[in-house]
Amino acid sequence: MVKSIKKLFILFVLLLISSTFLSGCTTRRTLLFLNWGEYINDDLVTLFEEKYNCNLIVDIADSNELFYAKIKSGTTAYDLVCPAEYMVEKMYINDLLQEIDYMKLDALSGNTNEERYQNYRDSIMPGVIQIEDYLNDDMLKLSQVLNFDYDHARSEINHYHMPYFWGTFGLMYNKLNPFFVDNNTYDSDGKFVSNIPDGEPDKLQEDNNAWKVYFFDDSLPEESQLPLDTKVGAYDSVRFFYGAVMTYHASDPNVSVDDNLEAFKEIISRRKYKEWGGDSLKHGIASHNLDIAFAYTGDCLDMVYLSILDGNKLEDVEFYTYTPSVTMAHVDTLVIPKNARHVDLAHDFMNFLLDKNYSWYNNRDIGYCPVLKSVYDMILNEESPNKDEYPTCYVEEDEDELFWKHNWRLAIEKTFPVVDHANGDYTSVKTGIPFSYFENSDIKKLTNAVNNVKTS
């Protein structure tokens, strides 16, 4: 017995020694970033590591609930996490986040924290501001229900996160299906002109019928209904699908589900959905096995970008997404957990992304809408980073690159249109409603409702 204890002790000491030796090998600081899959340009990781002489490790989780569980349990001390807005609310309420120190963000100008926050707020797209204001109001309501102090005037919740990408939800459809003739008009340059063309109207877009068409509304005349053999896909995250149904139903998607549960059940049982999926939906449409599906706009653009890189012009891509004039919007946003170890480095990363050139570079790989107005401008003006100042993220301007930049611009312009960009107005043409946090019991009711429909 004594012998084995001795052995164990020696083993333990050896382990200790070797671990100190091994940790000596890496004096570089390490930023632990918990992100979604395929949500950062891999080259950008290298750029950041070189610029700040550190390691950037990107871990992946595939749901907001998982983000929350990982932060709450605290087994790994992540320095940055990228949850969506409703999960930020929940993390904030449960006191898991620390406030961003805007004084550490040198890319912003201003002498006080508040001035710098204002400076940041002035630089982001109105679509994001819309979501931030919604969050702020929502927190005020929650603070009254749950009884905690909340500084509404200061927009307190928005001092705890920094938007990474944002976007809307829409209906992705297969352009080869005759029902969805793409009647968008383009000028001779291939530039998108209008959603409302002359001649035969697009049934999806006519009178903003998109939701009615998708959810089989019987008030539509028969010729405007999707044919019965249309292959329709539904999003299997109940929180998001409920949002879509309520947007169609013209009810608030963010209040308790009890009042609307019966309507929800009735609406989703109207048709047999060919597929309930997540990421599989966009692949289904791209391979023509689905005709229409409710999905993230950015998911569709991911596929569109791949098609453009294959050499297809935007108007020749065989699928696209339509964003109804009132839809759900989301923002994925960077937060620093309370138990983060490298808070300074996390701020460095935020600062890094505030540089429009690096943000632009990151955005090339990801189909969501940029947060910064300056990045949006770069895409719309088909600009590139300056070759001398930013040699690392400059891309050689050959024929392919010019083709890509042109079609990228057309895609962004068409999918995330703003009112009057030329005159400096960035207000979204569409209205996006963000999600707020739901109780577990509500999610359970929705899940059961969906499962009952699937099994009926």
Place this chain on the structure above:
Amino acid sequence: MNNKFGRLAKPYIIWLYIFAVAPAIVMSFLIFTDMEGLDLANLKMTLDNFSQLGEKSTLIAFKNSFLLSVITTAISIVLGYLVAYKLFRSNFKNKFLILVILILPMWSNILLRTEALANIMESNNIVTTFLNKIFNSNITFPQLRGTYFSVVFGLVVTYVPFMIMPIYNSLEKIDRSVEEAALDLGLTEMQKFWKVILPMSSKGIITGSIMVFLPSLSGFAIPKILGSGNIVMIGNVIEELFNNMNYNIGSLLAMIILVVILFSITIVNKVDKEGEMLL
């Protein structure tokens, strides 16, 4: 001597306690509580979780699971026995090679194989794309994905090697002289098979059945991918609940499955007193 070998088993027994027994105890506790995730601060004791068992979708999910895994097991027995018997009877020298080829697909990732199968079962798939490119035609396959057939097909394809192996092993153990004796005593070839070979290989069938039935019963990836999310088995319900941080009801359903599994293994143990069936 015995004691020495007993000590060798210790690591695995400790492993078993930490990763099987302890979680089962935690889960049994979770069944009677209501909280979000593992949030002990806001823990409430409740019996409400059991109301989930009255939910129509849960019952249908249980029914689907049992029905599909029984069908899968039955088909696997027939297919597996035919293959194993053919192999057993053949004069091929390197039977080991054949067995290796049989389990060759298992060297690739199961999700990858299932996704590939799902692609082939779509009306527009990799084959039609290829053919349409060459012949400039417009061929489509029948749409199989999303049906019960596709799920059963996927389960059989995935788990049939687990059936072939034990059956083949038990066939190999049959003494040739027993067969000769049966023929000497006047049985025809057919009678010999039904009265001698089949009963003597029943151990393999039962072991194989357990190894096919249990993963089919509790799995969720294959029905999710091949059923296009439309075919709900109990594994899918449990996965969904855990994803939504509803560990309480998830534990309840998972424990029910665990009880079913333990129950079926007990039955087999009762029937097979010498403990020879579970090779």
